Amino acid sequence: MTLSSLFIFRPVATTLLSLGVVLAGLLAFFQLPVAPLPQVDFPTISVQAALPGASSETMAAIVATPLERSLGHIAGINEMTSASSFGTTRINLQFDLDRDIDGAARDVQAAINAASSLLPANLPSRPRYRKVNPADAPIMIIALTSDTHTRGQLYDAASTVLAQKISRIKGIGQVYVGGSSLPAVRVELNPAALARYGIGFSEVRSAIAAANVTRPKGSVEEAERYWQIDANDQAKTANDYLPLIVAYRNGAAVRISDLGTAVDSVEDLRHAGLKDGKPSVLLILSKQPGANIIDTVNGVKALLPQLQASIPGAIDLSVVMDRAGMISASLHEVELSLLLAVALVIAVVFVFLRNLRSALVPVVAVPMSLIGTFAIMHLCHYSLNNLSLMALTIATGFVVDDAIVVLENSSRYIEKGMAPREAALKGAGEVGFTVLSMSLSLIAVFFPLLLMGGVVGRLFREFAVTLSVAVIVSLVVSLTTTPMLCAHWLAPAEPGKHGRLYHLSGRFFNRLSAGYERTLHWALDHGVLMIVLLLCTIALNVYLYVIVPKGFFPSQDSGRLAGTIQADQGISSRAMQQKLTDFVEIVRADAAVRNVIGFTGGQQLNTGRIFVTLKPLDERQESVDQIMVRLRARLAHEPGASLFLQPVQDLRIGARGSAATFEYTLQAERLAELRTWMPRILAALSRRPELVDVNTDQQEKGQQITLQIDHDEARRLGVNQALIDSTLNDAFGQRQVSVIYNPLNQYRVVMEAAPEYWQNPDILKKIYVSVPPSPLLPAGAQVPLSAFASYGPSTTPLSVNHLGQFAAATFSFNLKPGVSLSAATAIIDQTMQQLRVPESVHGSFQGSAKAFQKSLQNQPWLILAALASIYIVLGILYESYVHPLTIISTLPSAGVGAILALLAFKTEFSIIALIGVILLIGIVKKNAIMMIDFALNAERTAGKSPREAIFTACLMRFRPIMMTTFAALLAALPLALGSGYGAELRRPLGISIFGGLMVSQLLTLYTTPVVYLYMDRFRLWGRRRFRSRTSDQLAARLERP
Missing domain, CATH: 1.20.1640.10 (Multidrug efflux transporter AcrB transmembrane domain)
Known part of the structure; x- marks a missing residue:
């Protein structure tokens, strides 16, 4: 007696068991999360530190380097990169895929604590870290616009109210607010007035800090009453700061209004956001790991009326991008392919067996095998994504094979005149070992995939397991349900009742x-x-x-573009905002574009970001590559800046953001060599027609005013370096000198020289350093900078980048349509050889290009491992x-x-x-x-x-x-x-x-x-x-x- 015979003789039990499998699969199907690709968590932690007013070289020397030395001792770091720019440092730590992110976070915090003694004492706040996943693109972007409210008010509503409410929605992991900064009171001082009154910046700073305090005040009570004590010790608006007394001169009070003005503004004037040309603040939403993107986006959309009601009515909320529609459309296409594949394979059975009843057997067996797979997917915490549904689509051809082998052999005996039950018993018995061999050898193919490491292994593990489970379920169905159906559903052969089509076929x-x-x-x-x-x-x-041309992952038309603006290295923040406006208008004018958002004010003053949402595929004729070619031609005419576009992909590898899709990083033993060779290599690659949008993050020509200090003269006048740096920071560093406490948020008081004094370096002649009282100067003094220093223009790096604690420079590039990644990597290697770059300067691909090279090296071994697995399994089966x-x-x-x-x-x-x-x-x-x-x-x-x-x-x-x-x-x-x-x-x-x-x-x-x-x-x-x-x-x- 064979296994199949048990089920042939018990049709009721077999039917009920089959129904149980189908019901379990259907219940699991509706609980599976939806995603574009399998969840791949890159354990990545980003450490950020800020020191407003510090140059990029200063940030790299006194902030990045101490942190990197401490963080470098953490186990399991796969890559550590840092970027230091004006006032900020960001260090990205990417750990091995098997590293626990929570354990890594504890190690990062301990490393930050260990480095704290080496960091500057005047950091406004301790370095902070956050866990990130570079593979997670934003799932939704919401724009706030208004005709009456300022950007600061928009940002306050977004940060204080909306971000808090949205973060409580199921599935939301992080809410980033961009396009401006929090409201602040900006105290803008006139250096000439300060000099006239003999008052230094430090005195104003101390006066503001002393006047704006919030301290406990206690209470009083009598026998039957109790009173709390409060006072008007909080200055909350600009008008509250104008009458603030800074000092007395000749018996008269000198107020802030005498020294300059105070305005209600924002913390950082360099941040600006646009939505279709209008000033805007952006809410950028990311999901939690494993969250259902469609359900999460729908949850946010359902809350939009409530969110709109919680902010002033003059502020408009609009969804400018959400991935739910594209993901739904993509999965719908795969589901249609799956249904079409099922229909086609059933048609194959009918055409070859020429019997309607025979064709109906796969109608039961194939859906049952596929639906049963959903139950195991749910137990494995998998999702419905492009790869898992592709696996099921391909599995349609596999699972029907098992049913076909049993069905065809049984039908062959029926055609010879045997009764259906006897035919099913004999036919299933004959091919049982064949079906087992086919299925086990097929599953053996996926063993190497399951054992693969790295990104590719993680990405395709779900694909391999889903396909293997479908084959196993199909094997069980083909040995149980299919023989039962053949025995009880197929009719005995009746030669005289066949029609003309049967005989013709x-x-x-x-x-x-x-x-x-x-x-x-x-x-x-x-x-x-x-x-x-x-x-x-x-x-x-x-x-x-x-x-054959080789690539890593097919480029997708997701209906979205991301762009990076790189302007002249000496551009001002106001001019940069105008460039953003110009680029937004150019892109908006394209017929294939639905909306455009952008913002400036990131790590570098001469960069900005743009996000473009294209019209749906059924509303445009061109592909995303064709649209990018057209936009490049129009954007090339903008003087003083470039916009580099790249299509947004579901798969993103690497913790750093770049202006193009692929990256190549140069390092050298000496920084001078790196600065010499990077421009040469960049120029050579820019001439290659196969590469487009070639650019670099090495920006060495930022404009700088360098002070030449006569230290002997400064010392004679009682001035030290700390006083000089502090005075300059007070005047030009947007220094945060006090905190305003409100019920829902905290705001800053920013002190600086008035904006009209930023326009010309000659303002340095009007800056005075306050010398505190000393035995030589009992009353202190106001010493002009010009008394002990001169200044002149020079250049400075806008960004200092490190890879593995050493200086690095990265250029990024896109591919011309029709050019493969294998050709591009060969071109770069060939260029390095042609230029005869010395061995002391070495390069390596990063991000997707690095993953491509690793996968290229593993491809032959993966195929050989699959062949070896099949050989072993078949050798065991056939002895x-x-x-x-x-x-x-x-x-x-x-x-x-x-x-x-x-x-x-x-x-x-x-x-x-x-x-x-x-x-x-x-x-x-x-x-x-x-x-x-x-x-x-x-x-x-x-x-x-x-x-x-x-x-x-x-x-x-x-x-x-x-x-x-x-x-x-x-x-x-x-x-x-x-x-x-x-x-x-x-x-x-x-x-x-x-x-x-x-x-x-x-x-x-x-x-x-x-x-x-x-x-x-x-x-x-x-x-x-x-x-x-x-x-x-x-x-x-x-x-x-």
Whole structure:
């Protein structure tokens, strides 16, 4: 009794068990989260520190370096980069993928504490860190605009009210507010007035700090009453600061209004945001790990009326970007492909078996296998994403194969006149081992994927597990439910009741089978030619793999663009905001653009960011690459600044942000060498037509006013360096000198010289340093800078970047349409050789390009590991060293077909295409398994010769081989021809599988039986040699005395 017979004789139990599997899968389906790709958490921590007014070199020396030395001792750091610019330092720590992020965060905090004694004492706040995931793009952006409210008021509403409410929504991980800064009172001083009254900046700062305090005041009480004590000790608006007394001169009070003015403004004037040309503040929302993006976005949208009601009515809220629509559309396309694949494979069954009842068996078996997979996906905490749904789409061709093998064999016996139950018992019993071999060897293909490390391994683990689970569920269904359906659903053969279509198709298949029989005779008679053809396909595989353009991950048309503005290094913040406005207007004018948002005021004063939302695919004719080409031509005419655009991708690798998609980093033993060679390499690469948007983060020509201090004279006048730096910071550093406490938030008081005095460096002549009282100067003094210092223009780096604690410079680039990443990396390596860059200057790819290089190195080993896994599993199943080699011999032709198809459709050999080739390894060997399994059985049971056995097996299994191949072909067809969102991701998989199956089907029907005969001869030869050697050794032992 076989396993299938238990279920054939118990149809009710089998039906109920099947329903249970389907119900469990359906319940799990509605609980699975939705995402564009599997969740890949890059354990990354960003450390930030600020010292307003400090130059980039100062920040790198006194903030970044001490922190990096301390952080560098943490275990498990994969990459540490830092960027120091005017007033800020950001250090990104990317840990090994297996590192626990919470444990890493504790180590980071301990390292910051250890470095605190080496950091400047005047840091406004301690360095802070936050856990980030570079792979998570924002899921939604909300813009606040108003015709009456200032940017500061918009930011206050966004930060104080909206961000707090949104952060409580299920699924929201972080809310970033950009485009301005919090409201503040700015005390703007007139250096000439200060000099006239003999008052220094430090005295004003001390007066503000002393006057604006919030201290406990206690209470009083009598026998029956109790009073708390309060006072008007908080100055909350600009008007409260104007009458503040700073000092007395000649008995008269000198107030802030005498020294300058105070205005209600914002903390940092350099931040500005735009939405379609209007001043705006932006709320940028990110999700929590594992959250359902669609549910989270819908939750925010449902709360929008409440959010609008919680802020002033003159402020407008608008959603300028959300990923839910694109993700829904992309998954909808995959679901349609899945349904179409199911329909096509069912049609294959009907066409070949010419029986409606037979075609209905896969209608039950295929959906049941796929739906049952959802239950295991839920237990594994997987999501519905492009890769998991692609796995199920491809699995349609696999799961129907198992049902086809059982169904076709049972139908064959029914056609011979056997009763359905007996036919199902005999048919399922004969092919049970075949189905088991096909399924286990297919699952073996995915073992290497499951064991892969790095980003690719994490990304495709869910794909491999989902596909393997679908195959396992299909195996169980094909040995239980399918035989039961064949026994109780199929009708006995009635030759007289078939229609004209049945007989016409029968004649066609008979002719096809007869043609195969004739050509198979020829192939077996010309075995040497077939072997030569097989060897040629192996050599052709190697050649095609070398020449095929290679890429990492297909570039997707997500309907979104991200842009980075790089302006002249000496540009002012006001001019930079005008450049932002100009670029926004140029991009908005394009017919394919729906809306544009942007902001300035990031780490570098001469940079800005722009986010473009394109119209949906059905409303525009061009692809995202075509739109970018058109925009580049229009943006090239803007003087003094460049806007670099790149399509937003679902997969992002690397913790640093760059102006283009791919990155290459240079490091040198000496900083002077780096500054010498970086411009040369950049110029050479910019001339290459294959690369576009070539740019660098090395900006060494920022304008600077350098003071030349006569230290002896300064010392004679009682001035030290600390007093000089503090005075300059007070005047020009937007120094935060006090805090205003409000019920919902805290605001700053910023002191500086009035903006009209920033326009010319000559203002330094009017700056006085306050010298405190001393034995030589009992009353103190006001000493002009000009008394002990001169100044002149010079240049300075706008940003100092480190990689692994050493100076580094990175250039980024995009690819011209039609250029592969493999070609680009070769161009860069070739350029470095042509320029004869010294060994002391070395470069390395970063981000996606680095991941591409690693995956390229692992691709051959991954394919070999898949072949080894199949060989081991088949060797165990067949208890043979030889027959697995026969089965594996079918694979070279599939590789040739896959690469030829990719070349024909001008598609790169990407990671997705590689997965297609690995899947082909599992698909194509099924044909050989069906042939060899029946041939071995014929040799053992019927005593046939190897040639007669393999010939009979090929003819007998010709129909199921054609059915399974066409089922897999048609399952891949919707992916290969699909359109819509995410089609770029799915297309390489479908093309490689379709092409591989087409070529392999033509060749393996003839090469496999020939290889079987040669391998059988080899097996017999080896056995004879072994026996002969054993006999000789035995005889030798017997002859010994």
